[in-house]
Amino acid sequence: MSAGLLLPYRHRWPQVAPSAFVAAGSTVIGDVVLGEQSSIWFNCVLRGDVNYIRMGARSNVQDGTIIHTATADGPTLIGDDVVVGHMCLLHACILEDACMIGMGATVMDFAVVESGAWVAAGALVTPGKRVKSGEMWMGRPAKAVRMVSNAECETITTIARRYANRAGEYRASSGPPQRASAATTPGRRRPARPRSA
Numbered sequence: 375m376s377a378g379l380l381l382p383y384r385h386r387w388p389q390v391a392p393s394a395f396v397a398a399g400s401t402v403i404g405d406v407v408l409g410e411q412s413s414i415w416f417n418c419v420l421r422g423d424v425n426y427i428r429m430g431a432r433s434n435v436q437d438g439t440i441i442h443t444a445t446a447d448g449p450t451l452i453g454d455d456v457v458v459g460h461m462c463l464l465h466a467c468i469l470e471d472a473c474m475i476g477m478g479a480t481v482m483d484f485a486v487v488e489s490g491a492w493v494a495a496g497a498l499v500t501p502g503k504r505v506k507s508g509e510m511w512m513g514r515p516a517k518a519v520r521m522v523s524n525a526e527c528e529t530i531t532t533i534a535r536r537y538a539n540r541a542g543e544y545r546a547s548s549g550p551p552q553r554a555s556a557a558t559t560p561g562r563r564r565p566a567r568p569r570s571a
């Protein structure tokens with residue numbers, strides 16, 4: 375099995391912890407730091423160009439998720455033990471430790487999901503909203519509907535732990551992510567071929 379791809383932006387390469395996993399088909403670009411045992415599953419894009427992306431230890435970003443940033447004060451910051459479900463969209467937002475972003479959810483610019491909060495599957499967290507610790511938000515636009523149960527709270531850490539372990543297995547067979555070769559690096563050109571007479 376092969377691993378995902380790292381690309382530089384303006385000569386800055388992603389920094390991936392030795393125990394992190396980036397799956398095949400995923401591309402991580404520019405100013406991105408991935409913590410120990412974190413994992414990026416198949417076909418994700420993390421684009422740290424106009425601002426930076428930081429992800430802590432044991433957090434997982436599941437298949438088909440897109441993460442980008444905004445130019446002015448708009449990094450995307452993800453804490454430790456965060457679960458980001460399949461096909462999410464995270465844009466210039468902050469996810470604190472051990473929160474859940476359900477599959478297919480969108481979190482927009484300057485929104486904050488506090489530690490232990492839960493964004494339900496398919497929810498749309500609109501710009502600047504704060505999903506407070508322990509709250510469950512659902513819908514489009516998302517609103518607080520109830521508190522997260524103890525069982526759901528435990529689910530977040532259980533899933534984070536499982537994904538961290540699974541990432542180790544996958545990484546053992548795929549190896550570290552691949553750095554793009556000079557020929558495929560944006561901004562670099564192959565020398566022009568001499569023209570035939």
Ligand SMILES: CC(C)(COP(=O)(O)OP(=O)(O)OC[C@H]1O[C@@H](n2cnc3c(N)ncnc32)[C@H](O)[C@@H]1OP(=O)(O)O)[C@@H](O)C(=O)NCCC(=O)NCCS
Nearest residue numbers: 436457458459460475476477493494495496497512513533
């Ligand atoms: C929110 C969630 C936990 C379900 O919560 P729940 O309270 O057990 O849901 P229920 O099945 O009891 O439904 C309760 C109500 O919420 C609604 N509801 C449930 N999930 C919903 C969702 N994701 N979005 C909008 N409404 C939802 C139901 O329609 C129901 O509405 P009603 O009261 O009008 O009948 C679940 O939908 C979810 O989002 N899980 C995330 C899982 C995930 O994505 N994991 C990542 C991969 S590991």
